[in-house]
Amino acid sequence: MTRSPEVGDRISVMYHDGEIQGIFLTEDQDFLFLKLDSGYNTGISKKRIEATKVLQGKKEEIENNEKVVVDRGKGISVLSTGGTISSRVDYATGGVKPSRKMDSLYSEEMSKVHDISVHFKVVSSILSENMSPDLWVSVAGEVRNALDRDKGVVVFHGTDTMSYTASAIAFMLEEQTGTVVFTGAQRSPDRPSSDSYVNIEGSIKFASIQSGEVGICMHSGLSDDSVNLLRAVRSRKMHSSRRDAFKSMEYPEIGLISSGKQVYFRQERKASERNVVRNRLEPAVGLIFFNPTLSPEDVDQFAENRKCIVIMGTGLGHVAQRLIPTLREIIRGGTRVVMSTQCISGIVDMNVYSTGRDLLDAGVLHFGNILPEVAYVKAMYVLANYPDDEFEIRMAENMRGEILGRNHEVGNLE
Amino acid sequence: MTRSPEVGDRISVMYHDGEIQGIFLTEDQDFLFLKLDSGYNTGISKKRIEATKVLQGKKEEIENNEKVVVDRGKGISVLSTGGTISSRVDYATGGVKPSRKMDSLYSEEMSKVHDISVHFKVVSSILSENMSPDLWVSVAGEVRNALDRDKGVVVFHGTDTMSYTASAIAFMLEEQTGTVVFTGAQRSPDRPSSDSYVNIEGSIKFASIQSGEVGICMHSGLSDDSVNLLRAVRSRKMHSSRRDAFKSMEYPEIGLISSGKQVYFRQERKASERNVVRNRLEPAVGLIFFNPTLSPEDVDQFAENRKCIVIMGTGLGHVAQRLIPTLREIIRGGTRVVMSTQCISGIVDMNVYSTGRDLLDAGVLHFGNILPEVAYVKAMYVLANYPDDEFEIRMAENMRGEILGRNHEVGNLE
Amino acid sequence: MSNPENLKIGLEIHLQLKGEKLFCRCSTELSEEVRGSVWRKLRTVSGEMGITDRAAVYEGERNRNFRYEITPNSCLVELDEEPPGRLNPRAMETALLVSLGLHSRIADAIQVMRKIVIDGSNTSGFQRTALISSGGFIESGSGRIGISSVCLEEDSARKVQDGPDSILYSLDRLGMPLLEIATDPDIKTPESAAEVARDIGFLAKEISMLRRGADSIRQDVNMSIGYGRVEIKGVSKISQILEVVRYEIARQIAIGKAVATLKSRIEGEYPPVSSRSLGNLRAISKSKKLADAQNSGMEIRGGKLPGLKGLLRSGDMRLGREIAEVLRAFGIGGMIHSDELPGYGLEQEDLQELSGFFACGADDAFFIIAMPKDRSRSPDGVITDRIRKMASLDLSETRGPTDAGETYFLRPLPGRERMYPETDLPIVVPDPAVIRKLGERTPVGMAKFVSNFANTNNISSQDASTIADKDLITEFGLLKDAAGDARLAVRILLQTIPEMSRKSRRQIDVQTVGELLTLGRNNGWPKYALENAVMVLFNTGRPPEEIAKMEDVKPITGEELRKTIDQLRKDGKVSGNNLIFVLRKSTSRPFDPSEAMSLVANLN
């Protein structure tokens, strides 16, 4: 064959002192990459190449594209939005990218759930750092449709912003007939050690228990023997890579599956008779992290064109005094300012210190121990779905378990 | 007496159906506050007041202003910068404010440390949310002077930004002859239950052990029986109100004092022969928290006039793809962009996902598992004290234990 | 004994309110569970005015550690790990209603205060308390008694275990809302004090917000007969008020007499007491009590008490007890003094040997104590101070009640400086409009309430009074609604339920009884059948819905009853006036005896 090599061709690369044969994988400006017969990939400097020859055309990839539907009637909907859990190796960059082609990636897991049908649907295929409020709205619609049809819903999602999306769905789903479980993977499913398999199996089990919860199901520890369900609006990704990265902040896990058996499921939020979605979100909400060099100008610019900004303040909810006049102006201009804490755990209480009182006086709002990211998502929901003058009262209302009333389970006593 | 009432006067307030006597405390636009003979404070609506009369002039406050110095030669310097630990009740707002007048607040604690001199100095009296890089520089100078004179140094500081200040001091102190211990209080010292007493006692003990550490000493649990020393550059305030709010992230505590006895002190960073301070910081560094509505304009504006911005990205260090062109432009314009993770724990590794690789390609830098706030402080230090072209290599260098080499002590296995 | 003319009594009534705690959303319901514990130190700190409180210093000197059990109804607020949440609005409403009922002037702006209490009963080292209203009065049987204040406070932690160096508390009670109503010292007799306490307590019962259970009502009794103010803390029963006031009167009079004698013996300031170690004295080893103490590592000390012979314990002279009480508060138990000798294994000759050893004169007494060797502080000052206090006849102090109706030394009276603002909470400004609205629900006092209550429900004043006094107003309302009949409700509430719980040894709550009554009434059962069903409920312990379906509880009436009686007659079982007896034997279903009787009459 004399045509120029295409990805997948078996080629021969000649250079001044030898020849290498292999399957042409990719090239960048300096190197051409081959897969050798030994299985190794190697890069050849283009400067050294004298000629290339196609030895054999590309082998057709073996398709194994059976549809992952185990149909035994009304069951569980699995919606894939993307993320590592639905990723394949990207040979171009060597990275991992979400795929629309789920192949038989999880057919084994689906079929393990013997007594329930699983309906699979790919609704998007993006890495979760690219999720945005408009996509949350479309996921909410898909979830509602799935709940109308099935017992419960599992959503595949990238772990990076999973808490944000799951919280948004929790708020938008005003009433729900079944459990909605977000799950993801910290190790991509191309690896035999991927956590996705155990997470999916557990998620389907949780989703098949009827409740009014929107939760996140991931590993509860480093072993593959247990997964737990965390309430979305109290959960946070607390480690960049561990499979037990998600933690429920100051609130106990809702459910636990250990060694394949359901250990418990606390029925706190009951299922409704019907599914009601308020599928509007106000995207003009921002989240800003206070730190010692944050300037009044930074805050002022950040608040511009926003209806609400959530500040991650220090301690009980403080920022430097120098910012207070600016915040007062911003609030006078009609932008809501909500205080949260960069400590993540613990309450915001601005009555304790003089800075807090000055902030209250300036009109800064605070809502107990709601998590910063959840306050931010909730503000989008409240602004879009309630009259403007109800903002404060709605934000203060514990809608989905996001504000801990008897907060502060004492927890770790050491 | 016919003069108008002054705060502290014993007065009589007449209204149409009665009279109240008490000590005049304060007033705002609606109410006048008295301390009654029963000890209770009560507010009287000004609208109801017909007349007031001064019964007795203000009692002089009992001064108890002994200097808290227990001098037995070379010992420990205690520098007070402000914060709750050095706060008194502010009768004007009812809040708590740091004071320059330390009175005999801690004389008992100082005298309990039988075998060492304690030299007390008030260097500032501000709430820590008002701390800023220029104040860090002056604290560094005070610490250096104190180390030249004494064995070790204890710094009283508000807890809100204690990790920032302590990290800045850790970087600026290039060499140190003794241990520097930051301490504070989560309960103000006007309360019998204040944690400050136990924290101070422990801090003085830690400071009297010679080492090259800059640490934070606070309660290790909810009981008053143990305090620990955490390495400043690995510590973070993780709860807004608990007395054990400070945690060492993915790194074991350096020292532990339990029931008044030193349980251990791991000697990892040794003391030097002399004290060297590089007391310059570049304040044009910013810290920004990525979230789903952060816009290219936000980032662009935030980077303006800054030499470096540290992003708290998601997961292993990601932001939405839409921000990447802007970041590329910012970096081309000469601003350094450093990626950290809002997960707080775990490494930043931008080789794993395509977003990360695109960010690397745009010139975004990452430095393992350094904490976001510490990366931010370190960037100020490196920019001010090293040649511009050494920025990346210095940031990647583990200067004070801020980057975990054998990262990731496995920790909690559950 | 008649009451002294100058007797003045004031009361502080503490009433626990039910629902949620005062500054967090934890429940006031208790449970047995303990979820671990933490331990704490408390440190004496300067008060608002820069002066440290006497009582606080006293506790601080004792240097104890405190351990707190965490219960399901406690959170970071009780643990002093989080600022208080907003003041419980239901508790505030109750406080305002009680203030209205007491004609007390509600403050324009309410400042929550911190009252320093460092005996460990508050994890924070202070109790939060707010003055809701001041002034006012209550009309009691003994006339109009002035009210000085109505406050809303946090209840303290419950003491579980006491030790010389540490105390164990439970957090379950800490933070419960406590309504504190203080009267002026207008009360002239112990009997009147008890009556006033009962009347005030009733005001809160009217609002139906009182928590029940042990400790839910406690009174502090302030009293004086001219020797300074004595505050008796924590009298839990109203009958006990009588006892402790009577005891205290007798105590103070006796001290007065003893001091008169002492002053005749010693002029001017009482000399400082000075004790010495008695380690080698032969007499010590003869007393098993003392020898045991010595063997367990205690030091035996003793000293002369000039001029106190016969005043320590003899007739109504009991100064020895006064001294022993303060020593006990300092952790030194078991003082022996010469008025008690011979005794404790010591004979006359030992008494003489000891008198000689201490160089006692004719009027002098001596004391012997055992104290831990590591106590750095000598007890001499404590004893000297105590005797001088007695001699000054300013007996003011805080005392506690015993179960036997006596009192004992607790601590000095706290001073005014103990309070400063709770800085973590904003000022509360009661809305005048809200107060006006609450006015419609102002409690009216026991007498008026009972008569209204009897009239409204058409029940006897006697029953109304019992229901009100036993705080069963809510329960009555519930049963009345369920049974559809006030008198039946009274009967079931005051007779059936108490009797059946005693017999069946089952506690079944009024709610459940009400459910059963509702089910029965929906089935159209007559009263006697409803009452019968309640008995079956207690006897079987089955759930109401099951009982309502049981054959046995269905009333037998009309045609069915007639047929049954007819059959019995045909069987020759009914003869004359044994009908009811025979019927009861033949069916376990309820029937109306008078209906049965009239049926028999008709059949005849």
Next chain:
Amino acid sequence: MSNPENLKIGLEIHLQLKGEKLFCRCSTELSEEVRGSVWRKLRTVSGEMGITDRAAVYEGERNRNFRYEITPNSCLVELDEEPPGRLNPRAMETALLVSLGLHSRIADAIQVMRKIVIDGSNTSGFQRTALISSGGFIESGSGRIGISSVCLEEDSARKVQDGPDSILYSLDRLGMPLLEIATDPDIKTPESAAEVARDIGFLAKEISMLRRGADSIRQDVNMSIGYGRVEIKGVSKISQILEVVRYEIARQIAIGKAVATLKSRIEGEYPPVSSRSLGNLRAISKSKKLADAQNSGMEIRGGKLPGLKGLLRSGDMRLGREIAEVLRAFGIGGMIHSDELPGYGLEQEDLQELSGFFACGADDAFFIIAMPKDRSRSPDGVITDRIRKMASLDLSETRGPTDAGETYFLRPLPGRERMYPETDLPIVVPDPAVIRKLGERTPVGMAKFVSNFANTNNISSQDASTIADKDLITEFGLLKDAAGDARLAVRILLQTIPEMSRKSRRQIDVQTVGELLTLGRNNGWPKYALENAVMVLFNTGRPPEEIAKMEDVKPITGEELRKTIDQLRKDGKVSGNNLIFVLRKSTSRPFDPSEAMSLVANLN
């Protein structure tokens, strides 16, 4: 037995490198401590090309769980909880140097690959491996042998405990840098294979980066005599290479013979084996082994093996073993077959009964196995597949070595599809300038190195060869510097230390010996005193600085020695040639015998 002419041997030499692990900064040093464990599942996944690997599927079917012990030298990377860190630069440097020494062409761009290994020996389910260079050769005693590749790999987890359903691994070894050097199949004899292995190993020794200890060097031997490629994994000693190759040759020749016979009996494809339960057969109960298995809940099954009589075990016919090995890999141990009977408690009559039961013809054999009742999969397929594989004479598979120098079935040969890129790591591009610089340090091979080494240090080739072979180059350098004399260093290293450790039962590291020598040399001690001090070091176990101060180790020389001898002579103790003996008895300090002799001579 002479070697078959068509014997082809290729080697894969695995050398552990010391320092830090390949993708994290954990140490390669081991410790006893275990810090807890985690357990994991591994799942078969599609490879890069969409085809699942044979070996991987095989492991996946076994469905085992894996538990991993966390050691102080493991972190989140070994736990598969964090992406790998950058490739260890020291390990890379070593790999480049070895490549240079083997004339192997270093890749322009190196891509770290993931090699699927789901036997649990890698927590990730794959081993990271990178092709550093390919091609090249080594000159060995048997001529030039081609090198196919030099790779840098992670070592696998160390197996601690094996079970049918789960395996326990330690993470201590996982991730250690492993240099893999593969030769072409150019080697013609087992002896030559051993020689080549030694020569290649030496290249790494020259760079002094080899880790020591158990497992630190392992060879995989690939060989063929025309019946397919057999890979013998993990031969740890070089002498074992010889043994396993000889064994494997014999095994394959024997199979060839057996198959020839089998083919003469059965034409075409071997019929499927079909087993049945033997639960009720009388013969079973006669065999203690089988009865015990049955009593412990196992099922006893058996079946006919057509045409295999006498081929299972008889002379060099050993097909029975071939079958038993695969069964064992499936968790079924202990097959009994008819060639072994009578035996196992079964007598001739039982053999006949069983033959009848299975309806065996004259050439037919049978087998009996015990298997767990819950095994869903029948063993019949496994047995059939195995016999068909033998019959095909494609014997290619992966085998393991035994301590006795034999081999056993491990798993099928892995296919090419098992590798795909390690996506968490960037491409490594070796800098040509750095490689040029490394060229100056290219290892030169054993022969050249030894001769250079002997010349440079002025020691015998024999000693140089021993030092090189025992990997003591660093130690020699250290002692030479300390003692200031190469020959003394050789003597201490190769004689004194081994001898003294044996005698004193003390292990003292060369570092410590060096410290003592330095101290002695600073004191100006002559050689014999230095050597003596080392002996004292071993005998006493005291630290060097103490030994250097001991009186006994100071040499006695010159005037002092003269005086001592003089005194001994005066005492009449020295007579003729007993001088050295007497001197040794009179002082424990070292001296130079020749100096003593010459002193005596001078005195005389």
